[in-house]
Amino acid sequence: MTERLRIALQKKGRLADDSFALLKKCGLRFAIRGDGLLARVKNMPIDLLLVRDDDIPSFVANDASDIGIVGENVLVEEQLVAKDKLDAEITMRLGFSRCKLCLAASESSGIMKFGDLEGTRIATTYPGVLGRFLKDQNIDAKLVEMKGAVELAPSIGIAESICDLVSSGATLEANGLTAFETILESEAVLVQSGRKLSPEKQALLDKLMRRIDGVIKSAETKYIMLNAPKDKVEAITALLPGSDAPTIIPLAGSDNLVALQAVCTENIFWETLEDLKALGARAILVLPIEKMMS
Ligand code: ATP
Ligand code: ZN
Secondary structure, X not given: OOOOEEEEEEOOOOOHHHHHHHHHHOOOOOOOOOOOOEEEOOOOOEEEEEEOHHHHHHHXXXXXXXXXXXXXXXXXXXXXXXXXXXXXXXXXXXXXXXEEEEEEEOHHHOOOOHHHHOOOEEEEOOHHHHXXXXXXXXXOOEEEEOOXXXXXXXXXXXXXXXXXXXXXXXXXXXXXXXXXXXXXEEOEEEEEOOOOOOHHHHHHHHHHHHHHHHHHHHHHOEEEEEEEEHHHHHHHHHHOOOXXXXXXXXXXXXXXXXXXXXXXOOOOOHHHHHHHHHOOOEEEEEEEOOXXXX
């Protein structure tokens, strides 16, 4: 019987949909339904373990799962609060679910920088990361540990400030709070323990990681096509962000125009297109790339 690689994923929440989408783009076929704990991937020997995100680092460390996808914030927090060192390390950064763990307070609190926290109360669901920050900065403050709705703590009078995840800042703003310090930046990461996998599982994981790499790269990469005056090809190529040597094709019926095509590994902004046009480029097309393998 083939061994099945097990991947722990958040079942439901802000990490879940993007994690499922990433695996689907990697060619895994599966359906998530009901409240099942395990979902079978139909076309590869892979099972998905669907759990709460907080459990993912310890499941990976304790061999309940071979790898996991989790927010870096949760991994760091679980490592800091674990009784014994958790055997779970980042093997790959995934670039989605970007957020920051910030300290925030209202204007009326008089807290505007972390130095002002001395002797105050800070509400958080991240006692590990916040505790480490306060210790590093030599600040004596009281942690008020909560399970959620941290942003309400100042208005109900149980803390002067909060330490919480921020992405757009809208939740903070709605509660009259302003972030004044970032203590951790986070994105989704692939985690694995130090245990050696069987050769079959390792080969499958290598294949999956190559595909993930391709998916991440192709999301940022664009294919650009344009017509350009021959004498401007060099100047135009220099403007293309992160491109190798472009392909130059003669244009039928034109002596001084060529078609230029290139893969750009960085985002192409409107400003770049305007600069290209100013150099004489015409009929500029920017196309998404669906898959990449180099
Ligand atoms: P669970 O029920 O699995 O414990 P949760 O309520 O702890 O879920 P979510 O709110 O779903 O967690 O967030 C999961 C992860 O998504 C966070 O730990 C963080 O890494 C990331 N995240 C949180 N907020 C945002 C956000 N606003 N935008 C993008 N990613 C976020
Ligand atoms: Zn959680």
